[in-house]
Amino acid sequence: MTPELFLTRHNHLIDPSVHVWAWQIPVYLFLGGWVAGNMLLTGYFMLGGRHTRRSPLLSALPGLSLALLSLGMLALFLDLEHKRYVWRLYTTFQWTSPMSWGSWILLLVYPVLVLTWLVRPPIVLEDLSQTVERISTVLQGRRDIVRAIGITSMVLGVALGVYTGILLSSLGARPLWNSGALGVLFLASGVSAAAAFGHLVTHSPDERALTVRIDNVVLASELGILGLFLLGLLAGSAPQVEAARLFLGGPYTAPFWVFVIGLGIVIPLIIQLLAARHWIQHTPIAPIMVMAGGLVLRWVIVSAGQFSHWAHGAMRMH
């Protein structure tokens, strides 16, 4: 028989199940992951020498990332309950806290994004400022510096993308999040969102073909990582098995399988595979589905994770 647990407590945000994080955190994790993907793409472009010619994506992604990251940090700020003490994040470094790591990584990301932007700034920016044009010309002539910026961008991109997942997986009290796969999953999802966005906006056929190829590989990998994530939970402790069941017949089954797996990964992957083989035309539908799927993935993981708990086998009442 399942034990029955009755608690006289009914604390706000805690009972009947923890719901401390609402829309702000999934939005922040999605935007952070997307920026991480953008940094990996731009770093890859620079190492591949694309900065020596006009590259719509290389010119657009760093500036866009600055805006997206700022929006993400705004969402994070809105989630804080003690907002006037936010500066406390930057008066210390707590090495055991992924959130502390993340706040410092975010601070490092900004100057790297600015440097990346200056390597191949948009024409509009060059026209506006001669200084920008001069810096850009100097940077483009220094292959070693561009290479260093590209590598830094990729390393920080990986750190940022993985951190968005580790932030959750380090919180051991929520069995669903207790998996190192989340770091890799959110990084892959971020790269996928970045590639999908590139596919969506670029006018260059060469860049479109490249981003579709990258997205297809990453989407297929995401399916594998999600499979391993579920298998890991099912092979884990009783609370983790119960957490996995949230997606296997439990209350999060429909959003997970329909919106994350079906509409967010499998269907756009099929569409993009057909487009890559020139059997159908490229349309904005698939990349939009991929990006929406990335956001829903974060929402489902954050929400279901809070629903999972350690009081295994107990029917909780308040």
Next chain:
Amino acid sequence: MARYGMAIDTRLCVGCMDCVVACKTENRVPEGFNRDWIAYETAGAFPTLHQEIRSERCNHCDNPPCVTCCPTGASHVDEFGALVQITHDECIGCKACLASCPYDARFVHPEGYADKCTFCVHRVREGLEPACVSVCPTLCFTFGDLDDPDSAISRKLASRKAHPLLPAAGTQPRILYLD
């Protein structure tokens, strides 16, 4: 340095909630929130049922995940009694500690900072017992230094079987329930 803990006799606790009222009064816990509460756990199948009544609160764990995950150091293990405490003006209200606690012992105070049981540290510093301990009509609580083999709590734990909550969570709670 002392390492304070609590032993709670589940054979004596009747769930009268005096400890809950005493805590709210002593610590001016805002309306609608609780630093401690009563849990009634019923197991088995009728007619062979077993019920355990427990007074629960922050377990002041030896391996506190709330301290590990705190990005500012607001949640910390205090030098006094090795108690897990929160510095209010260092807390940014990120709620990671709430999500990290397997006992769901924390909440966000209406003023914005994370809040929870302090073991009435202001009373313990003056040589008094925590408010919940001092009012219990069945004397089910024993509070004291777990590192002192002659303390009442150490002697009680040596003489009776006891269990922590959710031992598999790996937090090493310092509240033990006497069977």
